Amino acid sequence: MTARELLAGGLRIEAHKQRSTKAPIRAASLVERYVIPLDQHSGLPAVPLVKPADRVRMWQPIAQPAPGISAWLHAPVSGEVIAIEPRPAPHRMGAPTLSIVIANDGRDERFDNAAAIVSFEQISPNEACEHIARGGIVGLGGAAFPTANKLESSLCENGPQLLLNGAECEPYISCDEVLMRERAEDIVFGARALLHALCSPNCTIAIEDDVPEAQAALRQAVDKAADPRVRIKVVPAIYPAGGERQLIATVFDAEVPHDGLPADIGVVCQNVGTAAAIARWIRDGQPLVSRIVTVTGDGVREAGNWETRIGTPFSSLIADCGGYTERMSRLIMGGSMMGTSLSHDDLPVVKATNCIIAASALDLQPRGLEMPCIRCGNCSQVCPAFLLPQQLHWYLQPFDGGQLARHGLLDCIECGCCDYVCPSQIPLVERFREAKPLLTRELDAHLSAHAARARFLARNERLARLEAEHRAKLAEKRRPKNEPTS
Amino acid sequence: MITALVTIVVLAALAGVASVATAGAPREISLADRIDALLPQTQCRRCTFEGCRPYAEAIARGAADINQCPPGGERTAKALAGLMGVEPKPVGKEFGVVPDHPAVAFIEEDACIGCTKCIQACPVDAIVGASRHMHTVIAADCTGCELCIPPCPVDCIVMRPAPAVAR
Numbered sequence: 205m206t207a208r209e210l211l212a213g214g215l216r217i218e219a220h221k222q223r224s225t226k227a228p229i230r231a232a233s234l235v236e237r238y239v240i241p242l243d244q245h246s247g248l249p250a251v252p253l254v255k256p257a258d259r260v261r262m263w264q265p266i267a268q269p270a271p272g273i274s275a276w277l278h279a280p281v282s283g284e285v286i287a288i289e290p291r292p293a294p295h296r297m298g299a300p301t302l303s304i305v306i307a308n309d310g311r312d313e314r315f316d317n318a319a320a321i322v323s324f325e326q327i328s329p330n331e332a333c334e335h336i337a338r339g340g341i342v343g344l345g346g347a348a349f350p351t352a353n354k355l356e357s358s359l360c361e362n363g364p365q366l367l368l369n370g371a372e373c374e375p376y377i378s379c380d381e382v383l384m385r386e387r388a389e390d391i392v393f394g395a396r397a398l399l400h401a402l403c404s405p406n407c408t409i410a411i412e413d414d415v416p417e418a419q420a421a422l423r424q425a426v427d428k429a430a431d432p433r434v435r436i437k438v439v440p441a442i443y444p445a446g447g448e449r450q451l452i453a454t455v456f457d458a459e460v461p462h463d464g465l466p467a468d469i470g471v472v473c474q475n476v477g478t479a480a481a482i483a484r485w486i487r488d489g490q491p492l493v494s495r496i497v498t499v500t501g502d503g504v505r506e507a508g509n510w511e512t513r514i515g516t517p518f519s520s521l522i523a524d525c526g527g528y529t530e531r532m533s534r535l536i537m538g539g540s541m542m543g544t545s546l547s548h549d550d551l552p553v554v555k556a557t558n559c560i561i562a563a564s565a566l567d568l569q570p571r572g573l574e575m576p577c578i579r580c581g582n583c584s585q586v587c588p589a590f591l592l593p594q595q596l597h598w599y600l601q602p603f604d605g606g607q608l609a610r611h612g613l614l615d616c617i618e619c620g621c622c623d624y625v626c627p628s629q630i631p632l633v634e635r636f637r638e639a640k641p642l643l644t645r646e647l648d649a650h651l652s653a654h655a656a657r658a659r660f661l662a663r664n665e666r667l668a669r670l671e672a673e674h675r676a677k678l679a680e681k682r683r684p685k686n687e688p689t690s
Numbered sequence: 691m692i693t694a695l696v697t698i699v700v701l702a703a704l705a706g707v708a709s710v711a712t713a714g715a716p717r718e719i720s721l722a723d724r725i726d727a728l729l730p731q732t733q734c735r736r737c738t739f740e741g742c743r744p745y746a747e748a749i750a751r752g753a754a755d756i757n758q759c760p761p762g763g764e765r766t767a768k769a770l771a772g773l774m775g776v777e778p779k780p781v782g783k784e785f786g787v788v789p790d791h792p793a794v795a796f797i798e799e800d801a802c803i804g805c806t807k808c809i810q811a812c813p814v815d816a817i818v819g820a821s822r823h824m825h826t827v828i829a830a831d832c833t834g835c836e837l838c839i840p841p842c843p844v845d846c847i848v849m850r851p852a853p854a855v856a857r
Contacts, residue, residue: 649730652731652830652833653729653730653731654731655831656731656732656733656814656831656833657726657731657742657743659814659815659816659831660731660733660741660742660743660813660814661743662815663813663814663815664741
């Protein structure tokens with residue numbers, strides 16, 4: 205199959221990135237208190253290693269991963285732990301979650317982790333995975349999946365192909381673009397470390413065709429590294445080109461099974477920001493305590509990209525941008541298509557915070573009144589996951605689990621293309637997002653009912669067999685001894 | 691008139707041939723199978739039958755109503771009504787209360803004397819243990835039927851909220 209047949213839908217939408225890419229990356233101002241949520245990565249919350257009143261140094265580990273999928277957390281500044289308590293978190297849509305609060309003493313005293321700096325070619329791939337885990341590295345594309353867990357589950361005999369995702373397709377977000385422009389060498393260094401950790405034969409860095417400066421910088425860095433395993437692939441800027449499955453289809457002409465992972469077809473996909481974070485950890489000993497955050501939108505005076513320490517409140521970043529304009533109407537974390545709306549800005553930057561949009565009514569038109577579905581089918585034409593959103597919407601009222609499962613609700617990537625084109629302004633993705641856990645629960649209940657039935661039938665069969673054996677034995681005993689046995 | 695009669699006779703003959711032809715084919719899905727697929731498989735016997743399958747068979751032959759399954763609750767009653775083509779109705783009070791949350795049995799292990807009575811009562815083999823050794827419930831396999839509670843001589847089995855399914 206060709207890539208054309210594997211790709212469907214998508215939208216060409218205005219990128220809105222010029223506003224935030226005019227200035228180079230700047231360092232965000234330091235604040236007095238940093239709030240570090242323990243559950244800011246996918247998987248299980250980390251377990252604190254410090255307690256209130258402890259002194260911590262910058263880059264010191266402050267929480268270790270729980271068994272299973274989890275990640276390390278490090279102190280972004282030196283100072284004192286003043287509390288471990290629930291605090292509102294952006295990835296929980298403002299709901300409180302257990303967090304470590306550190307009071308900054310302003311001295312930035314470094315934790316001695318000289319041992320962290322390693323020459324990655326000297327250590328075995330397994331050690332490299334473990335080492336990456338100790339740096340608290342998680343996927344910086346938005347899902348914050350612990351990188352080491354992803355690498356460990358992707359190890360295969362000949363080594364998977366590595367794909368670095370620099371296709372930052374969502375409007376407004378530009379943190380990866382400026383990273384590629386200014387720190388392309390970090391990305392290439394991280395790519396080579398990842399190649400080693402995965403025993404991978406080659407690395408493809410995917411980049412969109414509408415970011416020429418980033419392409420040029422990346423090409424220069426790749427040429428300088430002179431590593432024949434690393435290549436660059438330019439992909440068309442069609443939203444959502446940077447979706448993991450869509451990008452793999454574009455680059456490798458291969459489809460990830462709907463119930464599988466990229467590793468099943470021998471591909472591992474990492475964000476370019478993750479590669480750069482790995483480079484900083486392996487080369488400089490700096491764990492993941494800061495990231496680039498795009499702050500943009502018509503609602504702030506001066507948009508830009510900020511190197512921000514994890515735990516910095518959004519309000520401080522907004523102040524760095526000169527504050528809100530009078531047109532400010534909505535605060536969003538993430539891009540305009542998939543981001544989540546937040547009610548206030550007293551929330552800390554977490555590892556997954558790639559972008560903060562202070563949107564005015566010019567940026568995002570308020571959604572109109574929802575009208576009935578007119579079955580126009582526009583949504584199914586733009587769906588990049590080959591789904592029929594109009595049918596999913598139909599089977600949501602009332603909820604029909606069997607049909608929703610058959611129509612692939614769980615394969616929805618929540619990209620928002622269907623919402624964008626819907627003439628009736630139906631908030632389709634929101635509905636799908638709410639329905640997914642219900643459907644998962646229903647499918648789980650179905651599976652466990654099936655298992656219970658099998659055990660019930662097996663038990664009945666066993667009891668019947670034992671009963672029959674018992675009767676046979678009794679009959680044997682009752683038979684007179686002299687009778688010949690047949 | 692005659693044409694119509696001939697048509698009916700021919701159709702009837704064809705139907706007869708068809709039914710003979712399908713007799714040798716693999717067992718088709720019976721009504722009882724389809725009812726059984728809608729039941730929660732708790733095997734709790736609150737419907738007064740010896741398990742979900744016997745209840746399904748009873749509904750199929752018209753010996754039981756569709757509102758006798760408390761663990762299935764309103765959803766199951768509705769689905770059964772849909773399948774049987776009857777008016778939906780709430781679960782009968784005489785069969786027990788509809789639980790708010792799924793629960794599983796838990797053995798307080800300090801109190802367990804190892805009598806094996808609960809193991810014999812469990813309809814889905816979800817309790818492990820041996821005579822005069824402590825027993826325990828495999829929470830993932832427990833359907834929450836509560837059949838293990840009455841036989842326990844030391845009352846060491848309690849119902850607890852079912853653990854969340856790990857994904």
